[in-house]
Amino acid sequence: xxxxxxxxxxxxxxxxxxxxxxxxxxxxxxxxxxxxxxxxxxxxxxxxxxxxxxxxxxxxxxxxxxxxxxxxxxxxxxxxxxxxxxxxxxxxxxxxxxxxxxxxxxxxxxxxxxxxxxxxxxxxxxxxxxxxxxxxxxxxxxxxxxxxxxxxxxxxxxxxxxxxxxxxxxxxxxxxxxxxxxxxxxxxxxxxxxxxxxxxxxxxxxxxxxxxxxxxxxxxxxxxxxxxxxxxxxxxxxxxxxxxxxxxxxxxxxxxxxxxxxxxxxxxxxxxxxxxxxxxxxxxxxxxxxxxxxxxxxxxxxxxxxxxxxxxxxxxxxxxxxxxxxxxxxxxxxxxxxxxxxxxxxxxxxxxxxxxxxxxxxxxxxxxxxxxxxxxxxxx
Numbered sequence: 001x002x003x004x005x006x007x008x009x010x011x012x013x014x015x016x017x018x019x020x021x022x023x024x025x026x027x028x029x030x031x032x033x034x035x036x037x038x039x040x041x042x043x044x045x046x047x048x049x050x051x052x053x054x055x056x057x058x059x060x061x062x063x064x065x066x067x068x069x070x071x072x073x074x075x076x077x078x079x080x081x082x083x084x085x086x087x088x089x090x091x092x093x094x095x096x097x098x099x100x101x102x103x104x105x106x107x108x109x110x111x112x113x114x115x116x117x118x119x120x121x122x123x124x125x126x127x128x129x130x131x132x133x134x135x136x137x138x139x140x141x142x143x144x145x146x147x148x149x150x151x152x153x154x155x156x157x158x159x160x161x162x163x164x165x166x167x168x169x170x171x172x173x174x175x176x177x178x179x180x181x182x183x184x185x186x187x188x189x190x191x192x193x194x195x196x197x198x199x200x201x202x203x204x205x206x207x208x209x210x211x212x213x214x215x216x217x218x219x220x221x222x223x224x225x226x227x228x229x230x231x232x233x234x235x236x237x238x239x240x241x242x243x244x245x246x247x248x249x250x251x252x253x254x255x256x257x258x259x260x261x262x263x264x265x266x267x268x269x270x271x272x273x274x275x276x277x278x279x280x281x282x283x284x285x286x287x288x289x290x291x292x293x294x295x296x297x298x299x300x301x302x303x304x305x306x307x308x309x310x311x312x313x314x315x316x317x318x319x320x321x322x323x324x325x326x327x328x329x330x331x332x333x334x335x336x337x338x339x340x341x342x343x344x345x346x347x348x349x350x351x352x353x354x355x356x357x358x359x360x361x362x363x364x365x366x367x368x369x370x371x372x373x374x375x376x377x378x379x380x
Contacts, residue, residue, distance in 0.1 A: 007128070028340050029342055030363075030370050032343050032361070032371050036360075037236065041237075041238070041271075042275075044282075045278065048271065049238075052270040056265075056269075060263045062257050063089075073089060080199075080225075083220070084244055087247040088247060089244055091272075092243055093268075095198065095241035097239075100129065101256045102224055102226075102245075103126055103127065104130055106249075113133070113162045113164060115127070120170045121348045144174055145169065147165065147180055149180060149187060156191050165184070166200075167197070168205060168314040172318045173314045174313070175205055175312040181216065195219075195224075199227055200228045202232070203231065206291050206311075224244070229272050234286065235271065294361060297368050304372065306324075316361070319356060328346040331357065332357055335357075341371045
């Protein structure tokens with residue numbers, strides 16, 4: 001008899017997986033749940049990949065192709081102001097795998113990880129998987145879901161090893177201010193705190209600026225940064241990301257990654273290399289369309305009666321439903337059954353996500369308009 005581990009039994013069922021299935025199986029449901037670009041990967045990348053498949057049938061080094069890592073060093077120096085060398089970069093099978101491998105490399109059982117909540121759904125189970133302890137810190141709607149550095153400093157204990165930040169944020173769309181990042185950097189240096197910086201949505205900033213915390217003075221020893229091609233180039237299915245950190249850590253990460261995935265997909269790495277050479281207009285066109293949807297959906301949600309802080313980045317709107325329901329799962333389930341609109345309940349994003357639901361506007365404008373009309377009727 002096969003016995004399932006307690007670790008697996010304690011993992012939450014992924015609501016996102018359910019939404020993906022519903023969206024693919026039901027034509028009557030309008031899904032504003034899944035956080036995936038609705039755009040097709042830019043044609044130059046697809047054309048290149050269709051030919052490159054003939055020379056991408058072998059393993060690559062675990063840390064990734066040398067030519068891709070060299071190109072990423074140039075990107076990091078120019079775009080993120082991170083003084084990286086090739087030894088500072090490891091290519092991974094998406095940034096999600098990079099985060100798991102990083103947690104396996106840095107954390108021992110029962111060490112604490114600070115998670116400002118609402119936070120990305122993947123952080124909590126990954127911390128659990130490595131037998132570490134998540135410690136949730138409340139992000140307040142009235143503060144625009146900005147991290148409070150004073151709360152971080154007060155929350156550090158002898159068991160605290162790391163803080164995970166996400167800017168722009170999934171699910172709130174918050175873009176952390178430079179001043180906030182500078183205060184977090186001071187704390188990291190003072191307390192020897194490791195900061196894991198998830199920057200998956202770095203190219204989707206509508207207001208303000210994206211700042212990589214690893215670019216701040218003296219932070220190269222305290223930050224591990226995560227990036228992906230999924231959002232900037234609509235390459236989710238290629239599953240390619242990369243991790244950036246100090247050299248000795250990256251060497252250790254490579255050893256762990258070898259036993260997790262052996263190496264990233266060869267074809268995906270070649271496609272990523274091509275992506276770094278194409279015109280920025282492809283990403284800008286996607287961002288411009290997201291921005292139009294952002295302005296529309298936030299305006300409609302607030303008019304309908306769901307208070308929604310304007311997101312400055314990513315492609316999510318995080319709406320307060322507390323005046324209608326105290327149970328985001330029940331609210332979302334009823335919205336799906338009665339109005340045929342799929343959203344993600346706030347509780348998925350940690351304990352302080354309760355009382356909210358997340359809308360993804362990574363879908364056609366017409367779908368958003370239909371969903372908003374259905375939502376308005378549902379709330380009457």
